[in-house]
Amino acid sequence: MTEPITGIVTPIRLDYRYTPGASTSQFLRSIKEGKLVGRRCPRCSKVYLPPRGGCPMCGVEFAEEVAIKNTGTMVTFAVVNVNFANRAVDLPYVTAEVAFDGTDTTTMVLLKGVAPEEARMGMRVKAHWLPESEWDYSLVNIDYVEPIDEPDADFESFKELL
Numbered sequence: 034m035t036e037p038i039t040g041i042v043t044p045i046r047l048d049y050r051y052t053p054g055a056s057t058s059q060f061l062r063s064i065k066e067g068k069l070v071g072r073r074c075p076r077c078s079k080v081y082l083p084p085r086g087g088c089p090m091c092g093v094e095f096a097e098e099v100a101i102k103n104t105g106t107m108v109t110f111a112v113v114n115v116n117f118a119n120r121a122v123d124l125p126y127v128t129a130e131v132a133f134d135g136t137d138t139t140t141m142v143l144l145k146g147v148a149p150e151e152a153r154m155g156m157r158v159k160a161h162w163l164p165e166s167e168w169d170y171s172l173v174n175i176d177y178v179e180p181i182d183e184p185d186a187d188f189e190s191f192k193e194l195l
């Protein structure tokens with residue numbers, strides 16, 4: 034009996050050119066300056082980070098820019114045992130969905146500074162940015178988040194973001 038083929042390795046490369054819209058362009062310019070800037074929906078008042086052109090729930094254009102803090106709540110997370118293709122990280126690592134304070138959306142970032150088995154929903158965290166000389170037009174400027182000495186957020190305060 035022949036052995037089953039359970040997997041193959043096929044290197045794949047995809048080159049593409051991304052053209053951000055006006056709202057994303059403004060966000061990328063801000064993050065290159067070390068600032069998180071979201072946008073508020075004039076109808077439902079939700080703040081999106083990164084901002085889009087308009088609110089996907091209300092169908093109206095955003096207007097107001099909102100400065101977002103570097104602290105936030107880890108809404109959920111995943112313990113990962115597979116490394117990045119282009120970035121070496123000690124395994125296992127934790128990817129966190131963080132609602133930065135002042136937003137109504139989550140952003141996926143790396144969690145460091147805590148053992149994976151100690152990560153928990155509601156953990157309060159702070160963004161750790163790359164050195165300023167490395168800032169680019171990318172959320173990767175936030176190298177990772179790490180726990181801060183604050184009590185965990187109450188589940189009721191972030192359950193709508195799951």
Ligand SMILES: [Zn+2]
Nearest residue numbers: 074077088091
């Ligand atoms: Zn809205």
